[in-house]
Amino acid sequence: MSDLIDRAVIQQLTSGHYADPFSILGIHKTHHGFAIRAFAPNALQIKVLDKDSQTILAVLEQTDQTGFFSAPLPARDTPYRYQLLIDWGETQQVIEDPYRFGPLLQELDGWLLAEGTHLRPYERLGAHPTRMDNVDGVTFTVWAPNARRVSVVGEFNFWDGRRHPMRLRKENGIWELFIPHVQVGQLYKYEIIDCHGQTILKADPYAFAAEMRPDTASRIAQLPTRVVMSDQRRKANDFSSPISIYEVHLGSWRRHTDDNSWLSYRELADQLIPYVKYMGFTHIELLPINEHPFDGSWGYQPIGMYAPTRRFGTLEDFRYLITTAHKAGINVLLDWVTAHFPDDAHGLVQFDGTALFEYADPREGFHQDWNTLIYNYSRHEVCNYLAGNALYWIERFGLDGLRVDAVASMIYRNYSRADGEWIPNQYGGKENLEAIEFLRHTNKIIGTECPGAITIAEESTDYPGVTLPPEADGLGFHYKWDLGWMHDTLDYMSLDPVYRQYHHNLMTFGMFYAHTENFILPLSHDEVVHGKRSLLGKMPGDTWQQFANLRAYYGFMWGHPGKKLLFMGNEFAQGREWNHDASLDWHLLDPIQGGWHNGIQDLVRDLNHCYQQQPALYQLDYAPEGFEWLVVNDHENSVFAFVRRDATGNEIIVISNFTPVLRENYRIGINQPGHYQEILNTDSAFYRGSNAGNLGGVHSEPLPSHHKEHSLNLVLPPLATLYLQREG
Template sequence: MSGFPDHEVISALISGRYADPFSLLGMHNTAEGLVVRALLPDASAVTLIDAKNGRKVTDLICVDQRGFFSAVVGRRKKPFLYQLAVTWHEQTYVIEDPYRFGPLLQDVDSWLLAEGTHLRPYERLGAHPEMLDGIAGIRFAVWAPNAQRVSVVGEFNFWDGRRHPMRQRRENGIWELFLPAVTTGQLYKYEIIDCHGDTRLKADPYAFEAQMRPETASLTRGIPAIVEPDAERSHANALDKPISIYEVHLGSWRRHADNNYWLSYQELADQLIGYVQHMGFTHIELLPINEHPFDGSWGYQPLGIYAPTRRFGTPEDFRALIQAAHRAGINVLLDWVPGHFPSDEFGLAKFDGSSLYEYADPREGLHQDWNTLIYNYGRNEVRNYLAGNALFWLERYGIDGLRVDAVASMIYRDYSRPAGEWIPNHYGGNENLEAIAFLRYTNHTVGTQRDGSVTIAEESTSFSGVTSPPENGGLGFHYKWNMGWMNDTLKYMQLDPVHRRYHHNQMTFSMVYAYSENFVLPLSHDEVVHGKHSILGRMPGDDWQKFANLRAYYGFMWGHPGKKLLFMGNEFAQRREWDHDRSLDWHLLDDAAGPHSGVQRLVRDLNACYRQYAPLYQQDCSYNGFEWLVADDSENSVFAFLRRDNDGNEIMVVSNFTPVPRPGYRIGIPHSGRWREILNTDSSYYNGSNTGNGGEIHSQPHPSHQREHSVQLTLPPLATLFLVREG
């Protein structure tokens, strides 16, 4: 190409129809000699400067009034480092030319990104501070294989897509550009002329920070530093450790009383972490804090999955919150949503004009329940985008584990779809084989790259092997929410006690499959929204009975095999449904002698007891850790079982789910011994009637329940007892 391209070529460049701006702009050897070309809209003059000595080399000629400049450097034959002195509105600025820098993406990265096996795609894609040839700037890269042109636009170039079109790497569809002098903290987007010729303005899928809604731009920011794994925190995630999770929505846990505004990450670090530590929870689970456009989605429709939401502060502030939890000995779990995303125009939908991140056919790509789009797990780059994000939160923020949302909606093609409105897989089945492969790959990656981190599946079906290793045909999760236990037991507890005798199996059925997976018992946010009432609101009877039922239920839950999860507000028996726009009703605790304070004290003591006594957790996933003592007394709605640790130490758990005290209730036990009541949900300390078995209880050589020895207990009304064997 000559030093002065024709009008059609310049018009194609400016309009975004020129395929390779780097072949035209910058410094090039031509038949006429060394040529420098620049596209600088609104500039009145441009001078070429030798970067080594700062001397003027030549003036560039304005070839096109729309801002295209060019010059032949007659006395130079070899390319050299240069700068441009550009005059805009009578002010002259010396700038670095982005089009003098070579390709940015290394061959190995290019290969791995296209193959979908790059463990850390976020290190190459997105916006990264960089030094090239001693020049500071930001390196941008975005995947948009079907775009006609992609430009970086931002406050540094007047949001003008003509100024900085990017280089396309045709081997993988990635567009890249290094922009000198751009600094961290500046707003930017990608202006895309898509495959249909339409112009789209998109936020960066890999942005590490985003604007506060309703604004939608990305911010340039360095990648967070790696947080090294901690052995103690890793051990706290293990199957044989006590795991009691406090699930929290940061925007509504507590708000400022004067203006109902959110607490900041810093205020949450000061208030929330101390509260969780005081209550004895071992883990805190954060509802999605990934950047999301709509408050009412609670974070479950994220569009900036690499950016902590700005609602509560900066990424550094969020990192400080995590560090505060770790200093308090609390592990942090993050709700993670790789199943769907909203269709907002600035986001991933039709990113380059094609269905790039989502399935094209709405029978595969549209979530009818949530009116969101489903990721196309069959694309290497999409799987890489998501799997890399999982590792990102673990490595770069020190998150200790991920709770993966709506797994059932991912692995079944007919999830919530009537016949004829879904597409079978290539075997004719209803499983989404690509999503299953993605989950296995992600869990394998987490397991091999971040030792001690865990993934937890919210999976509501009987899909086999959710917590089995991928090499054994499983999905590779460490834990699974036990939705069956939650549904069955809540249905039972909602019944008037007089009817519970007819539904006894709802409390025992979970033990039929208790060891098929590694379970977490969840009473989550899903159980206190959409007209379901609060957990307290589901309990039958008068107010005293409601609280007694709830305390007995919590005791049964903490005694039952499986890790524990309680949504915020449940720990003090919030009366109303959760509202994401309001604080929890902390005023209910103003009366220290009231029933809400009693439930709060109970949950704290349950956590303390749970952490202190290994039989309650050590063999959660083993048949050896559990034995029914009374499983068939439906007439009295009584349940009794033993929990054991590795050394044979035992705790007896007994629940009476009727409002009738039962003195002299005999329970057969495997061997003689002395027992001590260590927790009674009917204690007056918890606002109960204070019926129980204070002190020691000795076994008797009195056969009962097909056993030679037994104990005789007083069972309080609507209560659960914990008794530890001491001899």
């Protein structure tokens, strides 16, 4: 029967260059009945077995020792149910023929994937353990429209691209194949003959698990079951709820002391979660945990967008970490990187020989700052890949939200580029219209499919409407990092107090725009690396002043409108810059160090608990009536005072003195007369301060001040922040 097929075609198949294997292999009707054909390099003989009776239906003949076997089968009305008995010489093997199974993708799925509107593309693309016709195996599906041939290679076929070439669905450029007997945990890749005829190996863009660097294969894994978001978790994300985020890099929060090795996801669940709970944080934000090839990228150059990194354990272990956090009442956010990806050969770059996932022109597709590639947001399939990934993390792992990295680099075509180095949009402008539409589309999908989950933008410009809904021409994020506030206030705090009076507006300017977006105040990892010094290292003065400055600053921050974010180590004032290759300096909390760092840690814990207990400090973060300046222009004394107010009118007064001068008889006007309790004082001896203050409280006097009829006569400790609450 083999002579009915052109020998040139057989040669293409056996050499691994034939793109339509289903047209040859398997059972095919002929003029004389049926023909069955198989390709098994190095096999000595192949017999066809009736699957039910295990009787021999035919013995296949081999063509010229190529591994291509064929035999005739008589015509009959019922379909053949068969298996192949392969004689390898030293052993025999009964297998199911991958080429007896029909197309995998349903027409609707193919249509939605092609137009980029498939909400959950990861349910169809990638590798999925499947049972077909009572046969266990794995379906493999990959988008590579310009490839000449795509094969699945792996542990199950000697990494031989000739053995399992895939079927091309020409209508959408997707290649597919069901391979029987393949199992969860086995490694695989796609061997692609690209549009230039070059043979390349690629990891699966939709793989749920992967090898850890330096190895680069994908690993077959079960798609996690869906996680239902509880009402408690939804409420914790509300605009009117207290949100205090602990930003964590899992690889360097804490390490094993004996060999400096990483903690596993399960060890982190047992150690990190109780610590975060004890410290009073409401949320954890994880630096990217997508599989990535380079430790020094901190996860910000991901390749396995659908694969939790193997560095700390399995996919199931990662889900255990999230579940443990939820049981402790802590929400979990993931740093999500859709602004760029690395050009490692096994990744998305030139996936089928063309710029498939990236823009082809480097003026659009290359990030000069990071030497990485930019997703082509104008391609439906690329946006589908990314938007589906957002749902994947939220729905399949129970994450409570995503912090989207480097949004400004996405929405501006001229980001970090000089004139002539970028391509304007179709209207001649600098905005990346397709990236803007992608962000709106993704945020809308999350809002519709995962109500209660949040997205947070790291957006460093004044682009309008970042936290407005898409239907109001906004980007649709729930929150935005206030990077302007961060830079201004850190610049102020870095000054010697004698010069702060000349830069008073750095601490007040944030309130001019505070209600234009839903802001989070971030003191993130970016501020404690690359020579920027630690937060403690930024503070001027001797040791006492440095710690006092930092305590006063934290008090000001927790009192200021906006949700809070603090990078790990900052909660106990780590003195050196963050090093991703080492544990945080937990030894600083040893009493032998003098207690300075314990004081900061105790303060942050108390700030978090006070914050959660006082609705005035969070409930009206984004409403003008939730904030009022009491003292805003006292630049000579570097004093600031303001009111935070809740929906029922309860007030907390926040006063900061940013000079090392004890100020007695400092009078501020107030709205409500009465006795005011000093509920927090960053200069308390408990925090290693000088213990100056108001002896626990002070009564108002009917003396006008600051345009108010009543006032308080206060002692303002040096370099300190006070919280006052009216009793009753």
